[in-house]
Ligand SMILES: O=c1ccn([C@@H]2O[C@H](COP(=O)(O)OP(=O)(O)O[C@H]3O[C@H](CO)[C@@H](O)[C@H](O)[C@H]3O)[C@@H](O)[C@H]2O)c(=O)[nH]1
């Protein structure tokens with residue numbers, strides 16, 4: 001592999017076991033007890049969100065005062081996600097209740113961007129709400145490099161990703177968009193980032209002071225956009241990764257993953273252009289056709305995979321380094 005990426009991996013990769021909670025409590029106290037927020041974006045995750053919130057509350061709030069708040073951003077769920085998360089002890093905020101005066105946008109990236117305006121932590125940890133094997137070392141592991149090294153601004157989790165299919169576990173077969181789209185794009189265009197093992201992983205953490213200066217792609221391009229923008233804004237060494245072991249999540253349909261791939265490609269395209277790595281002759285299309293067999297012919301459904309984006313939160317009027325003041329009365 002490429003030298004810069006290999007050297008970065010050696011310098012900046014640790015494992016969750018390197019960061020025992022007692023060590024992190026000491027580091028947190030030594031740095032003036034800056035607050036820590038955990039954010040779960042959740043759209044119809046009633047099956048899994050409760051266990052994740054319970055584990056974080058029990059291990060990292062009650063047994064050890066590492067985390068200061070857990071906020072579930074309810075991303076227009078139509079199931080009991082909000083009730084289950086609240087019963088487990090999270091603060092639940094509906095995506096549309098945050099900055100309600102802004103035009104509505106959809107997607108995971110929108111939920112994450114809005115979370116900056118609904119939390120008070122100086123460090124923010126994002127965790128997907130569909131994890132089926134969550135353990136609190138996901139959160140403590142991601143906090144390790146941030147609490148102990150001021151030059152680190154952004155920490156990605158990495159893990160093994162099995163594919164669960166028909167009740168069977170196929171090791172190494174999960175993360176299909178990651179392996180077939182995102183990592184090839186990164187290797188070809190941003191080789192310095194080739195050592196980031198899970199660029200699309202939903203478990204990562206960052207300093208508010210960095211995240212609030214970055215635009216957020218509103219859909220599934222958010223992870224790639226943030227990674228590329230952190231790299232452009234803060235440099236390779238501001239990024240670290242922590243091995244969290246094994247990650248099992250709910251798989252989406254192939255059609256949904258195709259749409260996700262379209263968003264990932266358009267996000268890469270936008271950064272190639274913005275960061276001066278490509279001079280486009282024309283804009284890319286945003287329509288993705290999906291075919292399904294119908295008798296002797298095919299039905300076609302067209303998905304719009306165009307990406308929208310929110311500006312850096314620091315530019316939003318009323319935001320003053322913490323989002324709490326922007327929330328409606330609770
Ligand atoms: O409109 C949405 C869609 C999703 N989610 C939540 O976001 C998380 C991840 O979404 P999911 O649909 O499960 O994505 P994955 O298929 O798991 O996709 C992977 O790849 C995506 C693209 O980088 C990342 O956003 C994901 O975190 C990563 O797990 C889950 O908690 C969802 O409930 C929202 O909050 N709002």
Ligand SMILES: O=C(O)[C@H](O)COP(=O)(O)O
Pocket residue numbers: 161162163173174175176177178179200201250251252257
């Ligand atoms: O991160 C990814 O590549 C997508 O979420 C797809 O993951 P899966 O192949 O494990 O469903």
